[in-house]
Amino acid sequence: MLEFDLSKSYGGYSLHVAEQVADEWLVLLAPSGAGKSLLLNLISGLTRADGGFVRLDGETLYDHGLGINLPIRRRRIGYLFQDYALFPHLTVEQNIAFGLPPGQPRDAAVRHWMGFFQLAGREKSYPGELSGGQQQRVALARTLASQPRLLLLDEPFSALDRRIREMLYREVGQLKKQLSLPVILVTHDFVEAQLLGDRVSVLQDGRVLESGPKDLIFAHPQRHETARFLGIGNVLPATVSVGGGADSAADPMGEGGIGKDETVTVRLGGLSFLVRSERRFANGEAVFLCIYSADVRLLLDNTRRPNAVVATVLRIHPQEGTNRLTMGLHDAGGGTAVELETLVDDYVLSRHGIGTGQTITLWLPEDKLFLTT
Amino acid sequence: MSISDWFPIYLTLKVSLTATSLTVVIGLGIAWVLAKKRFWGKNLLDALLMQPLVIPPTVLGYYLLVTFGRGAWLGRFLEENLGLTLIFTWRGAVLAALATSLPLFIKPARAAMEGVDPHLENAARLLGRSELGVFRAITLPLAWRGVLAGVMMAFARSMGDFGATLMVAGNIPGRTQTVSIAIYDAMQAGDVGVANTLVVIMTVFSISVLLLVGWITAGRY
Numbered sequence: 001m002l003e004f005d006l007s008k009s010y011g012g013y014s015l016h017v018a019e020q021v022a023d024e025w026l027v028l029l030a031p032s033g034a035g036k037s038l039l040l041n042l043i044s045g046l047t048r049a050d051g052g053f054v055r056l057d058g059e060t061l062y063d064h065g066l067g068i069n070l071p072i073r074r075r076r077i078g079y080l081f082q083d084y085a086l087f088p089h090l091t092v093e094q095n096i097a098f099g100l101p102p103g104q105p106r107d108a109a110v111r112h113w114m115g116f117f118q119l120a121g122r123e124k125s126y127p128g129e130l131s132g133g134q135q136q137r138v139a140l141a142r143t144l145a146s147q148p149r150l151l152l153l154d155e156p157f158s159a160l161d162r163r164i165r166e167m168l169y170r171e172v173g174q175l176k177k178q179l180s181l182p183v184i185l186v187t188h189d190f191v192e193a194q195l196l197g198d199r200v201s202v203l204q205d206g207r208v209l210e211s212g213p214k215d216l217i218f219a220h221p222q223r224h225e226t227a228r229f230l231g232i233g234n235v236l237p238a239t240v241s242v243g244g245g246a247d248s249a250a251d252p253m254g255e256g257g258i259g260k261d262e263t264v265t266v267r268l269g270g271l272s273f274l275v276r277s278e279r280r281f282a283n284g285e286a287v288f289l290c291i292y293s294a295d296v297r298l299l300l301d302n303t304r305r306p307n308a309v310v311a312t313v314l315r316i317h318p319q320e321g322t323n324r325l326t327m328g329l330h331d332a333g334g335g336t337a338v339e340l341e342t343l344v345d346d347y348v349l350s351r352h353g354i355g356t357g358q359t360i361t362l363w364l365p366e367d368k369l370f371l372t373t
Numbered sequence: 374m375s376i377s378d379w380f381p382i383y384l385t386l387k388v389s390l391t392a393t394s395l396t397v398v399i400g401l402g403i404a405w406v407l408a409k410k411r412f413w414g415k416n417l418l419d420a421l422l423m424q425p426l427v428i429p430p431t432v433l434g435y436y437l438l439v440t441f442g443r444g445a446w447l448g449r450f451l452e453e454n455l456g457l458t459l460i461f462t463w464r465g466a467v468l469a470a471l472a473t474s475l476p477l478f479i480k481p482a483r484a485a486m487e488g489v490d491p492h493l494e495n496a497a498r499l500l501g502r503s504e505l506g507v508f509r510a511i512t513l514p515l516a517w518r519g520v521l522a523g524v525m526m527a528f529a530r531s532m533g534d535f536g537a538t539l540m541v542a543g544n545i546p547g548r549t550q551t552v553s554i555a556i557y558d559a560m561q562a563g564d565v566g567v568a569n570t571l572v573v574i575m576t577v578f579s580i581s582v583l584l585l586v587g588w589i590t591a592g593r594y
Contacts, residue, residue, distance in 0.1 A: 073500075089514050
């Protein structure tokens with residue numbers, strides 16, 4: 001179990017993050033410059049924090065108040081750098097054996113990790129002779145061979161091309177099943193968060209914006225910044241017209257409404273949408289209406305349903321068997337000020353001859369829409 | 374040339390090898406501190422260490438005389454406690470050679486150590502290595518070309534010192550007369566044959582060292 005509460009500020013920038021990480025994978029999802037790498041450096045001791053503490057398995061590694069700051073070499077933290085930091089003058093097996101704890105049989109450990117990461121035959125190679133994917137595997141093998149109590153992964157896949165990255169996701173997914181230690185993975189890629197995380201924390205400007213179990217965060221983010229960051233295609237500013245629940249006026253902030261299924265009506269570009277919500281909102285409250293692009297349906301038979309809107313195809317971006325369509329919603333005045341994205345398969349597109357400028361009816365299912373603040 | 378004419382070459386080699394060894398031991402530490410640590414007064418320390426490159430050798434010799442002479446506190450301390458007399462002995466020549474060659478070693482060694490990616494050193498720390506362990510396993514092996522270039526430059530410089538050596542060790546034939554001073558002496562005495570031989574030996578040696586340094590530093594990982 002890792003617990004930390006760390007702060008650091010310099011030059012107008014400040015970071016303050018507190019987390020508890022059990023034997024699970026916590027993904028810190030953040031844009032560049034949000035302080036992801038800095039946080040890992042503070043936990044590992046590479047950068048000294050201004051305040052707070054780090055405790056790992058009950059041992060205090062750092063405590064500003066108590067004046068404790070354990071040397072980096074005694075922390076037993078496995079840290080995988082973005083650039084892998086392989087020692088260029090050492091062979092693959094020397095790199096892997098570098099951090100072996102004293103007394104550990106060298107050859108057996110090296111063989112084990114070389115086998116696990118399919119590196120057999122490259123023992124005598126130097127890092128410069130390996131591909132990016134192989135370097136990444138060596139770096140992981142070296143980190144794990146040192147038997148860390150905590151694993152920190154700093155954007156480990158960002159430098160790899162997609163094919164290698166997907167292969168490594170599978171391997172790391174296998175590894176995940178075998179490891180039982182706290183792991184923190186920092187990334188700006190929500191796909192990685194979805195694939196590898198047990199829990200996700202979204203970081204922005206040095207603060208945790210939102211944190212929770214992966215499924216919950218992806219299904220119902222609470223804030224629009226999080227929603228955008230999770231790759232939700234449609235995050236649209238809207239206004240609540242009917243906050244939901246008979247007593248919504250008496251409980252305008254809706255704290256009492258959490259856990260209930262409410263139907264909230266929101267206005268967006270002169271159109272009204274019904275949204276199923278776990279909380280109530282005050283009438284007139286500014287919110288963001290969110291829906292994944294894949295959840296926006298095409299109503300090709302023009303049946304009338306709640307949340308069905310007429311829209312014009314503005315742009316089509318083909319992407320691997322599917323197409324991202326930018327749609328302009330028709331408002332009461334006949335304009336298309338509000339844009340919405342939807343995904344349409346090649347097959348559907350060609351079968352119905354959908355093209356730019358065409359008018360289509362879209363359906364935003366009530367249970368797929370959600371609101372964020 | 375008589376047997377005694379070869380003594381300066383023997384002495385010069387002895388002085389240079391001793392001075393270079395001391396330069397490496399002292400200079401590695403200083404180069405590492407300058408390359409990897411941040412502290413108040415670092416620029417001043419750097420400027421002081423580089424002084425022998427720019428001040429006249431006689432001025433350097435003068436400083437060494439007033440610091441290590443019998444009248445000076447440090448000189449007396451070394452003589453009374455360690456029995457170490459530096460002035461007008463071959464050890465004085467080592468001191469002069471050390472002072473002139475130290476900056477020539479520190480400069481390339483420091484630059485090479487600065488060129489070692491701090492990520493690699495941090496990775497080694499995270500894998501359980503102490504500061505000395507990181508230096509031995511990562512910094513030094515990756516900076517070796519610069520360090521070796523520094524060793525060569527220091528060795529070549531300590532072979533050829535004249536001014537500071539003359540001030541500190543004097544010109545005592547058979548005791549403190551190095552090749553550079555012997556060449557001057559031979560010219561003064563009109564012994565062109567000895568001067569020419571020593572000049573050719575020194576020139577060939579210096580060119581060889583520079584070629585070797587160039588060859589070593591050309592390679593990259």
